[in-house]
Amino acid sequence: MAQRRLDEPTKADLEKMAAGIQANTRVNLASLDGTSAVGHFISATRCIYRYAVDTGWIRPVDNPARQLTMPTRQPSPRYAIPANQLSEIWTVAATTGNDADLDALILRLHIETACRRGGALALRPHDLDPDQCLIYLREKDGTDRWQPVSPTLMRHLLEHAAERHSPRSGQLLRYRNGRPITSRRFDHIWQRIGQCRRSSKCRPVAREGLWI
Missing domain, CATH: 1.10.443.10 (Intergrase catalytic core)
Structure with a gap:
């Protein structure tokens, strides 16, 4: 992916990257099964492509990040100590x-x-x-x-x-x-x-x- 042009990755490529991030996320009490890491990845990807569109590097129609769907936010595992x-x-x-x-x-x-x-x-x-x-x-x-x-x-x-x-x-x-x-x-x-x-x-x- 690092060797490809910014307008080459597709929505499917980005979704595959997101799935890999979720699968390899370090598990802890705050990880929420990797959905938090996926959410950060999508936010960062959207930011990069938004900048690319704003500066004229790619056309808005060539922005695959706009089609990505944010994962559903899961309930926090935190709770009050009894x-x-x-x-x-x-x-x-x-x-x-x-x-x-x-x-x-x-x-x-x-x-x-x-x-x-x-x-x-x-x-x-x-x-x-x-x-x-x-x-x-x-x-x-x-x-x-x-x-x-x-x-x-x-x-x-x-x-x-x-x-x-x-x-x-x-x-x-x-x-x-x-x-x-x-x-x-x-x-x-x-x-x-x-x-x-x-x-x-x-x-x-x-x-x-x-x-x-």
Whole structure:
């Protein structure tokens, strides 16, 4: 296909390419059986041919991409975590590991605000408004917002910042030695949760946590 002129491929050729892309798509929870990859392929192909028509390289009638049909969008496989599973996850995170207080705070932050990992890492003490129980989140694609939180979460965020000496304009979430956490902490949390749920030797110790 790479050696052919732009006006040589037919609709059947492009459909064959799309089928090959779908068949060889890497399978994961977000792949939707390859239909998402096919949709991106068709969008990109249409864009290329639209540009070719606009610049006069080919005639509109020679544009095979306009005849391609977008695959039907499938329902997302994502779903809310059931309450009992969420409780198990939080219990393991808040009662095991080398810094259970930090991990419990991280999970509580995500549960209440639904922020992304980047939003949690970008949070600063300066972003906390304890009077109105608001935190300022800065997330991907320039999405910034004030997010209401519970008085309990606000109190723990303030205590965390004070105890771990977080600079007012620096990263809030930190280890006990004052070093800011990185995205690896999130990986560590989920690896530990997965290992603990699979192991009968894991016995979380009851303690007062952030649900109080």
